[in-house]
Amino acid sequence: MKTISQGGRPYYVTAAMVAAELNHTLACCKEINLTASNAQAASSRIGSAALGFKALTHYIDELAGYTKRAANEINQLAKDASKLATETARTATALHYFHAARDKAANAAYAYSMEGAIYNTEENYARLESDFNQVLSKMQVQLLDLKQNLRSANALASICRVEACRVDGRFQAIFVDVANKVDTVAAQIRGRVDTAIRLFDSH
Amino acid sequence: MKTQLLVETPTHKWMYFGRDPEKNQKIIDTNQYLIQSGNQSLLMDPGGIELFAPMLASLVRQLPLEHLTYLFASHQDPDIISSLGLWDQTLPKAKLYAPWLWEGFIRHFGMNNISYEPLPDKGGKLMVGEVEIQFVPAHYLHASGNFHVYDPVAKVLMSGDVGAALEPAEADIFVDDFSSHIGKMEYFHRRWMPSNRAKANWVSRMRDLDIQYMCPQHGRIFRGPQVRQFLDWFDSLDVGIAIE
Numbered sequence: 001m002k003t004i005s006q007g008g009r010p011y012y013v014t015a016a017m018v019a020a021e022l023n024h025t026l027a028c029c030k031e032i033n034l035t036a037s038n039a040q041a042a043s044s045r046i047g048s049a050a051l052g053f054k055a056l057t058h059y060i061d062e063l064a065g066y067t068k069r070a071a072n073e074i075n076q077l078a079k080d081a082s083k084l085a086t087e088t089a090r091t092a093t094a095l096h097y098f099h100a101a102r103d104k105a106a107n108a109a110y111a112y113s114m115e116g117a118i119y120n121t122e123e124n125y126a127r128l129e130s131d132f133n134q135v136l137s138k139m140q141v142q143l144l145d146l147k148q149n150l151r152s153a154n155a156l157a158s159i160c161r162v163e164a165c166r167v168d169g170r171f172q173a174i175f176v177d178v179a180n181k182v183d184t185v186a187a188q189i190r191g192r193v194d195t196a197i198r199l200f201d202s203h
Numbered sequence: 204m205k206t207q208l209l210v211e212t213p214t215h216k217w218m219y220f221g222r223d224p225e226k227n228q229k230i231i232d233t234n235q236y237l238i239q240s241g242n243q244s245l246l247m248d249p250g251g252i253e254l255f256a257p258m259l260a261s262l263v264r265q266l267p268l269e270h271l272t273y274l275f276a277s278h279q280d281p282d283i284i285s286s287l288g289l290w291d292q293t294l295p296k297a298k299l300y301a302p303w304l305w306e307g308f309i310r311h312f313g314m315n316n317i318s319y320e321p322l323p324d325k326g327g328k329l330m331v332g333e334v335e336i337q338f339v340p341a342h343y344l345h346a347s348g349n350f351h352v353y354d355p356v357a358k359v360l361m362s363g364d365v366g367a368a369l370e371p372a373e374a375d376i377f378v379d380d381f382s383s384h385i386g387k388m389e390y391f392h393r394r395w396m397p398s399n400r401a402k403a404n405w406v407s408r409m410r411d412l413d414i415q416y417m418c419p420q421h422g423r424i425f426r427g428p429q430v431r432q433f434l435d436w437f438d439s440l441d442v443g444i445a446i447e
């Protein structure tokens with residue numbers, strides 16, 4: 001379990017960067033959706049020879065839907081994490097100044113009267129840190145899940161290429177295009193997800 | 204940080220805090236003032252984030268924090284109140300008196316616990332322990348929503364940026380020779396203060412008050428006849444020079 005970094009890039013920046021990566025992922029999902037509906041339209045034109053292909057477009061659509069939901073969820077977690085990390089950083093700053101004041105006021109008559117505020121802030125800091133770590137590990141699990149599920153994109157693309165061999169030459173290009181598109185976009189999403197995972201690992 | 208008792212009456216006292224020797228040279232030096240009466244106190248223009256730790260350390264030499272009940276911000280500047288987010292975690296039950304005009308702005312400094320008591324343009328009054336103090340309008344001097352604090356019992360005016368001087372942090376806290384002090388105030392007032400009309404209005408109202416100490420947020424404190432000297436000098440000064 002990672003804890004909030006004391007040095008280097010602050011965690012609220014990392015979380016915001018992860019959120020940005022996932023926003024790009026959402027744009028990729030829209031592309032897959034579009035590809036799936038284009039393929040569906042094409043398969044209607046091709047007719048009965050494309051029945052297998054038509055079923056396939058349904059799966060492509062489903063994959064895009066799943067990826068979109070997962071990216072949205074992780075995106076929300078990233079936003080929560082960024083907010084929590086910002087609050088944690090602010091609380092850490094307050095603690096830093098409190099400790100400085102405590103050092104300076106070592107022999108002050110009413111130094112004890114700071115202790116309540118210091119204690120509350122320390123408690124608050126511990127709570128924020130644990131909330132943050134919970135959101136963080138949830139986010140990491142979901143990122144890995146998403147990456148795992150994206151593997152089915154390659155399988156779908158392969159089946160798509162097999163189906164292409166079963167139709168007339170003039171339609172083959174459409175099938176191959178869809179297969180390529182699914183491959184490319186899935187690779188893009190995987191890239192984004194890997195970047196997001198790396199952002200955390202680099203801490 | 205230098206701490207000094209300014210005035211003491213049977214009901215209350217005024218304390219000065221400032222000239223922190225550990226302050227970063229690049230930030231403007233500020234004066235903080237405290238009125239303490241019984242179990243209540245008012246800290247005026249608490250200062251910036253950088254000043255928070257020395258300020259807190261100095262305060263607990265004078266009073267337990269639960270006696271620090273009120274904060275006052277003359278206006279929204281960072282040197283006045285950017286420490287608010289830290290005070291908010293220190294004094295969750297405190298009240299902040301500040302111009303209504305700046306509430307939405309000052310809250311950007313972070314305020315979840317302290318309550319904001321918006322001062323209407325015409326000003327107001329507040330009982331601090333046994334003493335009643337007045338929030339005197341000083342709009343456009345320099346901020347468009349701005350107040351000073353007048354204590355008619357101790358005859359002290361906390362005048363915010365009015366009367367400010369730019370000088371090294373080692374400087375004495377009291378004006379010694381008024382005419383030689385002018386050089387350290389002139390540019391500040393001509394450049395920071397925007398309105399001759401606002402200035403004339405403020406000067407005429409201040410002439411009606413009995414002021415023995417005029418305490419600005421930067422520079423030195425004016426005493427006795429120096430207050431009248433300041434009002435005369437400021438009255439004749441042409442301000443708002445940047446548009447010339």
Ligand SMILES: [Fe+2]
Pocket residue numbers: 278280345364
């Ligand atoms: Fe100011």
Ligand SMILES: [Fe+2]
Pocket residue numbers: 280282283363364420421
């Ligand atoms: Fe100021």
